[in-house]
Amino acid sequence: MSSHLLERARKVLVGGVNSPVRSFRSVRTDPIFLTKAEGPFVYDALGRRYIDLICGWGSIILGHAKSEIVEAAIERVRNGHALGLTSELEVELAEEVARSFRSVELMRFANSGTECVMTAVRLARAYTGRKRVLVFEGSYHGHSDFLLTKEARDPESMLGKPSSAGVLPEFLDNTIVARFNDIESVRRCLRRYRGEVAAILLEPVPANMGVVPPIDGFLEELRDEADREDCLLVFDEVVTGFRIARGGAQERYGVEADLTCLGKVLGGGLPIGCVGGRSEVMKLLAPEGPVYHAGTFAGNPLVMVVGLQTLRCLGERAYETLEHVSDRVCNALLRLAEKIDSRVVLQRVGSMFTVFFTKNGAVRDYRGAKSSDLRAFTSFFSKALGVGILMPPSQFEALFVTVAHSEVISDMERIVEGVDQLE
Structure with missing residues (x-):
């Protein structure tokens, strides 16, 4: 169904999308077509459910369809x-x-x-x-x-x-x-x-x-x-x-x-x-x-x-929840990233964060960001997607969580723990 949708989309939309990052080209795969979003989840055209870390590119902070x-x-x-x-x-x-x-x-x-x-x-x-x-x-x-x-x-x-x-x-x-x-x-x-x-x-x-x-x-x-x-x-x-x-x-x-x-x-x-x-x-x-x-x-x-x-x-308790959720989600993602490459730097401010693959330590500017290993990120993205975690399809986009992600922290931690070490 997704391949059929992509074929249709490319006949009427430039590249099949309305914003370049949605093409998934930087992660070397076909784009996902979404049909529904609810709480911390999004659903694709094949009915598959994902924990959403795109969150409307940061515009959703309470959870989808509150x-x-x-x-x-x-x-x-x-x-x-x-x-x-x-x-x-x-x-x-x-x-x-x-x-x-x-x-x-x-x-x-x-x-x-x-x-x-x-x-x-x-x-x-x-x-x-x-x-x-x-x-x-x-x-x-x-x-x-x-x-x-x-x-x-x-x-x-x-x-x-x-x-x-x-x-x-x-x-x-x-x-x-x-x-x-x-x-x-x-x-x-x-x-x-x-x-x-x-x-x-x-x-x-x-x-x-x-x-x-x-x-x-x-x-x-x-x-x-x-x-x-x-x-x-x-x-x-x-x-x-x-x-x-x-x-x-x-x-x-x-x-x-x-x-x-x-x-x-x-x-x-x-x-x-x-x-x-x-x-x-x-x-x-x-x-x-x-x-x-x-x-x-x-x-x-x-x-x-x-x-x-x-x-x-968005009261004070919402921001306390966001800090707690972000901390645990980041820890889980860091463990997943380390299964792919040991050269991992996770940077977070509040409920926005990025996983960089770099040997140069903390990323302080654009030059540092550009030195990231894009092949390692692509592997990370694909592994996460395969276990039901949807991230922005680019090394250079922020990841986000919402208040509703408090419902899935434990599930996400279990998912990551179950991922086998990559060869």
Whole structure:
């Protein structure tokens, strides 16, 4: 059935998928077609059940199809799910965000992380009157042309090198690339482009090169450098927001940003983006100011309801559960990985984590992540899949768990213990 579906899909969808990672090409197998998700499980078109460690690419944090969320969504659809004008639901969700993120005084909802990061950069440029943006090697901030880069084109200019065909080098002429966890690299960039940098933009915990925690003091030093340079510090917390703490990386590490981008968990599995921050910056957005942003589906009531219900269920006990579940799941995965290769490094922040196969120890940046053994990861992925554990089909994607995974910890541990040593 899956091969038939794949054949059909390839006739009408590019590569048979709507996002490249779903093609499973990096793990050298055919993609899985899913039909259902419930609690900690997903089910494929052949009826097979898997423990899900993709979790909607981090957007599901309570578990799939949680009854309170399903009921609220059905009720909203009955009462209209595309109102076209503003509703009280937008105000309620914004109030929840503001209570969770002290740095977010005003905000604007959007439809994706890509969109809200684009808007954040536009705001930073308008506020500072500067044009350049400093990002980090291996970072991912959506697929807008001026941010689609993984590394600098050369060490002298430090300007971004396009990471996709169709992205012209001149689109990245105002994008500077530094090395994550290397404050001296940041300072070199700021010296080279003194007075020209509008924003330092980063995932405070990168999740798109695998999970790479910031070293002690790095985020604090970035805050100091941004203040010294009179530029904005922008945290892309699309993945980390509401995931690693209620107030994201800013709560977990005690460093506040000028602008914050949110998504994933905030929408409870539905498409959402949110950019927010200091009121003096945010008031530059239309209709208050000259910076344009608009969207047909921005503040969509169905998304607002699902987001609200998700956040209302995310109390302190939920995060305690997530920490406990994550610790035990990671221990089980580490044992499975060690059956494949002894050169294993597992890195976790809250309920997001990555298993790297590398001889170089802890992964601190993109260069370290790139040195991973992809063949070992492919073996790990295949072995896990064979025993009913579904992980993201890429070494460079984060794994996630939900509150509902507390139901399957013991089962997962037994599964791993039963796996024979690979030859």
